Amino acid sequence: MIHKYKMYDTNIVLDINSGAVHVFDDAAYEVVDMYGTESKEQIIEALKTKFSGQDISDAYDEVSDLKSQGLLFSEDSYSDALAKWERKPVVKALCLHICHDCNLRCKYCFASTGSFGGQRTMMDAETGKRAIDFLIEKSAGRRNLEVDFFGGEPLMNFGVVKEIVEYARIREKEAGKNFRFTLTTNALLLNEDNKAFINKNMHNVVLSIDGRSETNDRMRPRMDGSGTYSSILPKIMDMAEARNQDNYYVRGTFTRENLDFSEDVLHLADQGFKQVSVEPVVAARDSGYDIREQDLDKLFSEYEKLAYEYVKRDREGKGFNFFHFMIDLQQGPCVIKRLGGCGSGHEYLAVTPEGDLYPCHQFVGDEKFKMGNIHQGDFDTSFQKDFQKSNVYTKKDCSQCWAKFYCSGGCAANAYQFNNDIDIPYKIGCELEKKRVECAIWIKTQE
Secondary structure, three states: OEEEEEEOOEEEEEEOOOOOEEEEOHHHHHHHHHEOOEOHHHHHHHHOOOOOHHHHHHHHHHHHHHHHOOOOOOOOOHHHHHHOOOOOOOOOEEEEEOEEOOOEOOOOOOOOOOOOOOOOEEOOHHHHHHHHHHHHHHOOOOOEEEEEEEOOOHHHHHHHHHHHHHHHHHHHHHHOOEEEEEEEEOOOOOOHHHHHHHHHHEEEEEEEOOOOHHHHHHHOOEOOOOOOHHHHHHHHHHHHHHOOOOOEEEEEEEOHHHOOOHHHHHHHHHOOOOEEEEEEOOOOOOOOOOOOHHHHHHHHHHHHHHHHHHHHHHHOOOOOEEHHHOOOOOOOOOHHHHHHOOOEOOOEEEEOOOOEEEOOOOOOOOHHHOOEEOOOOEEOHHHHHHHHHOOOOOOHHHHOOOOHHHHOOOOHHHHHHHHOOOOOOOHHHHHHHHHHHHHHHHHHHOO
16 A cells, blocks of 8 residues: 655655655656556556656666565555454553543533533542552553543642652552653643642643634633633743753644634744644534534645744754654554554553543543443453454554554544444544644655
């Protein structure tokens, strides 16, 4: 399988199974379409009005050489290997819902402004400590473990965050484990004390802001309806600087209200942030904020515009990292990650304030996906097996898609939200991901 596209006059051909990326001249770009179905002489005859016979012949020989090296029209070696791959599910990461409450009322919030459709509650320290024990118990021989502190707004329950971290530091020594912590916050409650603790203990921190002041304040108001941009910006800028512009992301969401989202990305870069992520909303159909098919052409244009500016700024010494343009063509994720994605439901689980287990934070509140409770000691491993079996080959649409090894089949929660099946991908999300991959690879060709 190959994928061809042009971007800013660059002819790019991807060999999907080998992962090879080729930049071709115009002749080779056209020869690829006919290679394998027409002879060399027939191709020269068909293209002789566009290119010289020598150029066509050279292009044909180049394509043939790449094919012989396994770098073009290569065979799929993954599907057979996956069928033979037998693994026992191992939990290696937890998302701790430290707080089912929030001091903001974001209009697009998938978590019902922090409550996840239930009561506004806080996780107590004992539940958090039991979650740490559960992770150690279910991690088998895995040494490196991850814990994400999530909400709602975790800083509303920061004392418990500290207790959990301190307990985990004791337990990791006893169990021969190594914990890496991440915290997501809207930053309103950031102060010198909690900033110092975060910078000492959190491997990564996600700082929520949607971009320009008008974009952010329209979507991310306080409970009284007032905007948050002017309060948040200096706090998260201070945090980014305190972390030496590394091991953090400013993370925003774009909706139909700001389809010109590239302006929000560039605004954040202009403020001095070097790690930026602004992602499409996943909102209910016809909610008013949801991305629709008629929006795709505009969004494709925005990603291309952003990619062009991304390269330009890098050449000017003003570069920054945009999460969706970060792609590793040399090594990248391991094979299993390329085939199966984030690990939700089997490697990665969410824990509610009450100790209930779910496949990930986006499934929390849907009782059909409750996997057990860490206090009661029950854990439904059949869910683990169901999620583990889901991969780019069990998803019909993915198996035929050129981007399958880049997106790994997409988000299971989004698939279920829109199609009631974790193996039927969310189509709009797929189209946006394919465009992001095209842009990311074009950026690589410019390096």
